[in-house]
Amino acid sequence: MAAVQKVAVLTSGGDAPGMNAAIRAVVRAGISRGAEMFGVEHGYTGLMSGSLTRLGARDVGGIIQRGGTMLGTTRCAELKTPAGLDKAVATLRELGISGLVVIGGNGSQSGAAALDAKGVAVVGVASTIDNDLYGTDITIGATTAADIALEAIDRLRVTAASHQRAFLVEVMGRQCGYLALMAGIAGGAEAILVPEVETDPETVARELCEARERGKSHAIVVVAEGARYNAASLAEHFNTHGQRLGFELRVSLLGHIQRGGSPGVFDRMLATRLGAGAVERLLGGHHGELVGMVGGKLVTTRLSEVAGRSRPVDPQWIELARMLAV
Template structure:
């Protein structure tokens, strides 16, 4: 009987539990024993490995976060730590490992793969910056949380005739900011992929006011050169010339919380099942993702060495629709 293990690593994403559930139940369906690694790669080093039954993952599909937990591990970044992790897996008779996570997590997967251990990654990050998947687990939920906040802020902005800056997560990727700006009807969006002059943002807001808008809203990606606080400071310094300042709302980790959307639950279930399918056919050292509507696999070497591009045609669309 084959033994596999599953771990979650890096930032939590809504839908991770659904992916864990899918790995466990499809693994058991194939007649395998399935184990869970608690606290990510550090738990792997420390031997925090527990058996998981179909009932152990019951009632978790609707829960955000991850029942296995996640933790940073400086030790795992060293070759000695990686070898220790493999020894732990071998001691427990684990024959393959499923890693649910984003860029950093899959870099760890690739390291284990290079040391000869069978690993399959599952694309999960709210940032949607992972090469090998058009959309990753958690993105849809995070985007809808950001959109709800934007809709609420537009209501109060209109009531008080104010301008707001909303900063969303995404690390160095502007996907969440760009999509929530388009869906939320923002007057401007600031992303890391496009250099933006604060004066350009100011002029866009002034033009919106001149067109008769009672409010204005700018969505800013946290990884942009001028984040929300930086832009607000610029407007404060030039208040006398520009005639207005900006209120700042930073969504932060609120975007990671909450129950996963129906889309994320289904995506996570499909990708988790895809991971055990890959293991069954002997395909390891790959990331299971979702490309052009299909569950696919991409070599981890390509995943960790390729930057996922953002479709900048959507940035131009956002400018036209402001």
């Protein structure tokens, strides 16, 4: 395979704190190796339409502390079609770009795997606040999103204690309970609901009643958006049976506020290491890989293994949450 001289980078899917730090690392690492760097605007949609801009070291200055992505991002269903893939490949060939770095989560890396199968030299960078990507212990944006959720829980607990009430806090995470578990455990939640564990409103009510019997005057329930009973269904159940259950729940949906924070130290460093590592792999002649971190070290996993798979939370975290909610 010929040496990669022109490299493009794109961000795809949901934005995550630290994406800009990853872009910065990719661009500057590429320039330091003598590559000509390009940024793809608006993810795979921009790749198909040819929306690329040459990037220099100064173009990515002052962005490491910013949330979101300077390149923009979309969720692109068209890339899943043969015509969409052909458009993306044609853009890269027309511009003479033979290397692509894809920063994103599950759907984004599935797209990267499809491009790899088409002969594109592509390397993925693990980035999603959900932290459910196969091939890495942690993804860019997950720790900052958990910190934002934790700050909200801490603030709500102040009001819950003042009014002796129970608050229900819904966090993001799709079908993975990582954010709910991390924020819930760190925030001392009395109950945590995640997609990985089947539960029901009556069980939650019993746990809250038992907490009250143990002397607790207020409570925090953290629920992942992908849980079978989300905040809306739990609140409806408690409102309908409030007199019998003896609890009134106040509901707070954190939603996309978790995505927009300035990345913390860990996410900036993780993004920097993964971004630079992706370029090193690409310019070293390797492709069709996802760059992630396992056991504190950079590792690579074949994109064909990553595509269509997700990584559930470690069951030990679930057990720890149960043990501490006393």
